[in-house]
Amino acid sequence: MTEVFPQTRPDRRFLPDIPSKSEGRRTAGERYFSQGQADVYSADGKYRYASGETVDISEGGMLIKPDKPLRVGDKTVVRFFLSAGTMPEGYESFVKLPARVVRVDSSTGYAAFEFAKPMSQYLRRKRWRYFETASLLGILLTLIGVWFIKKESIFYFWFDVPVFLYGLCAVFYLLSRFFFAALYKPYPVVPGFQPSVSIVIPCFNEEEWIEKTIRGCLNQHYPEELLEVILVDDGSTDNSVAVARAVEAKIRDEAGGRLTIHAFEQNQGKRQALAAGARMAKNDLVVFVDSDSFLQPDAILHMVQPFHNPHIGGAAGRCEVENKWTNMLTRMQAVRYFIGFRIFKAAESIFDVVTCLSGPLACYRREVLMRYLDDWVNQKFLGQPATFGDDRSLTNFVLGSHYAVYQHTAVSSTIVPSTYGKFFNQQMRWKRSWLRESLRACKFMWLKEPFMAISFYLGLILPVMAPVVVLRAFVFMPVAYGIWPTMYLAGVLLMSMLMCTSYLLLKRSNLWLYGVPFCFFYLFVLLWQIVWAVLTFWKSDWGTRPSKHDKGQAMG
Numbered sequence: 001m002t003e004v005f006p007q008t009r010p011d012r013r014f015l016p017d018i019p020s021k022s023e024g025r026r027t028a029g030e031r032y033f034s035q036g037q038a039d040v041y042s043a044d045g046k047y048r049y050a051s052g053e054t055v056d057i058s059e060g061g062m063l064i065k066p067d068k069p070l071r072v073g074d075k076t077v078v079r080f081f082l083s084a085g086t087m088p089e090g091y092e093s094f095v096k097l098p099a100r101v102v103r104v105d106s107s108t109g110y111a112a113f114e115f116a117k118p119m120s121q122y123l124r125r126k127r128w129r130y131f132e133t134a135s136l137l138g139i140l141l142t143l144i145g146v147w148f149i150k151k152e153s154i155f156y157f158w159f160d161v162p163v164f165l166y167g168l169c170a171v172f173y174l175l176s177r178f179f180f181a182a183l184y185k186p187y188p189v190v191p192g193f194q195p196s197v198s199i200v201i202p203c204f205n206e207e208e209w210i211e212k213t214i215r216g217c218l219n220q221h222y223p224e225e226l227l228e229v230i231l232v233d234d235g236s237t238d239n240s241v242a243v244a245r246a247v248e249a250k251i252r253d254e255a256g257g258r259l260t261i262h263a264f265e266q267n268q269g270k271r272q273a274l275a276a277g278a279r280m281a282k283n284d285l286v287v288f289v290d291s292d293s294f295l296q297p298d299a300i301l302h303m304v305q306p307f308h309n310p311h312i313g314g315a316a317g318r319c320e321v322e323n324k325w326t327n328m329l330t331r332m333q334a335v336r337y338f339i340g341f342r343i344f345k346a347a348e349s350i351f352d353v354v355t356c357l358s359g360p361l362a363c364y365r366r367e368v369l370m371r372y373l374d375d376w377v378n379q380k381f382l383g384q385p386a387t388f389g390d391d392r393s394l395t396n397f398v399l400g401s402h403y404a405v406y407q408h409t410a411v412s413s414t415i416v417p418s419t420y421g422k423f424f425n426q427q428m429r430w431k432r433s434w435l436r437e438s439l440r441a442c443k444f445m446w447l448k449e450p451f452m453a454i455s456f457y458l459g460l461i462l463p464v465m466a467p468v469v470v471l472r473a474f475v476f477m478p479v480a481y482g483i484w485p486t487m488y489l490a491g492v493l494l495m496s497m498l499m500c501t502s503y504l505l506l507k508r509s510n511l512w513l514y515g516v517p518f519c520f521f522y523l524f525v526l527l528w529q530i531v532w533a534v535l536t537f538w539k540s541d542w543g544t545r546p547s548k549h550d551k552g553q554a555m556g
Helices: 119-155 161-183 210-218 240-250 270-280 299-303 328-349 366-377 390-399 420-445 450-481 486-507 510-524 526-535 548-555
Strands: 037-042 048-057 061-066 075-082 093-105 110-115 197-203 227-233 259-263 285-288 293-295 312-321 362-365 403-414
Touching (some): 037 061, 048 075, 061 075, 093 119, 161 450, 197 210, 197 299, 210 293, 227 240, 227 270, 259 270, 285 366, 299 312, 299 403, 312 390, 328 403, 328 486, 362 390, 390 403, 390 420, 420 450, 450 526, 510 526
Parallel strands (some): 197 227, 197 285, 312 403
Antiparallel strands (some): 037 048, 048 061, 061 110, 293 403
16 A cells, blocks of 8 residues: 655755754755646736646745746746645645746746745634634533533433443543643753764664655754664564665765664564664663654754753653555544644653653663663563563653653654554554553552552553443443443543544644544444453564564464
8 A cells, every 4th residue: 555645855965954964954844746736826816827737845835837938026826725645734725825936947847936925824824723713612612511421420320330430430531631731841942952862773674664764863953973873673584774774875974974784683573673772872862763753853852852850761752643644544543643642641741650652752861771671671471571562661661760751842753554454453562562561560650649640540440441331331231221322422422522623723634533433443443452452461573564583472
């Protein structure tokens, strides 16, 4: 399946955003390939001069191949439709902007236009402010609906105590997540605070994405002498190493020897790859980045800011879905990822207890990481090597002695499964690791801030009990008493709308509605994986493409 995401035009420099190369760059922003139709009108918008195919587009202008000649200096109005996946999320829209012809290429027939105002300014006035108003109204109406339903639930509480008690606890838990997330603020950039950073990329069979991952890690607006990138290949059987070596040769002059490639002769597993990179790291902070994840140019600058606090041992960045426009499954995951980070991790960060520093972008103090590295690599559960749940496991070690926080402004994106088979396998691995590591965390979480502890234990109990409650509400009660779970379904719908309207408020995107089908998809499909996860939580493998070593450990 072809993944759909915005395609940027290559810069003539491989690493245009590093400090020594970014001075004097044009301010028009990233240019994105575009395949659509644009109409060019007179300055008053009444007469159409020309039409043509769009070639590329940016925040400040666009390139068109018009069907009629244009002259440099012509003042026009351009009308076009930005389809989903052409530019970053939120830009998909009909656009009508004043623009001036700034360049005409007679050899290609291309005409370059400069917009009279940045596209984001135009969209804020024409579109985004209405999204924000509608989302705030939607949140208010949703909360009123939740209050009404819970009022009815209290009235009917004794008719079905288990279901209504579960519903009250679930609503309390979810609303508390949104409340604390509203209080969250990312760590600001402290001028002059730039600790040295080593980025470690574990790689297994990622030839399709590894070049983009390496480029994102090196192309950082961060002092070059304070940043190194270490790629550890875990015995890939495809061309991952060859691609990485080709990238190394291509960027040797620009990267200045900051890229190190280490390849295992035999597959050893993801933890061994991460551990090898950590041992090779020379800098104060170690950042783990998955091999199919891509960093924004200022990700490292923002990622290091929490470590100004000496009590913080680890931090997680935000992860967006890179291929969100591929199909309905990836669109649902886009909403789920954003809510998972901006709401749930942000709420945990209020208490300095983020329970999972996720693999796409996670940062650790090297001294803390090395203290627990051997125990983490050699971890066993029920006598079996723990070869999955690496992120949660390492986070548990860190939380034993330090804080773990979330930094919303440190942004990465990742390729998510676009087929249901791969998605279900990934979700099963995640549920097993969540269950195992949550049981480990139970031993110390009660020592944390009381409200955080209560939230943690609720967050463990509620999903495990959910299949029983759903069976009772949707099967037992209708069959035995003829009582249909109308209020339960209404509650699920309202909580999904709270998720959707929050997404619309923060992202101003057409994807907001996909939160509703995802919640019901979770209720009727994904929820039942919990049962199988409880029965098989000792099974192990890693990543979306399990390695030979991890498969062997799982079978052994």
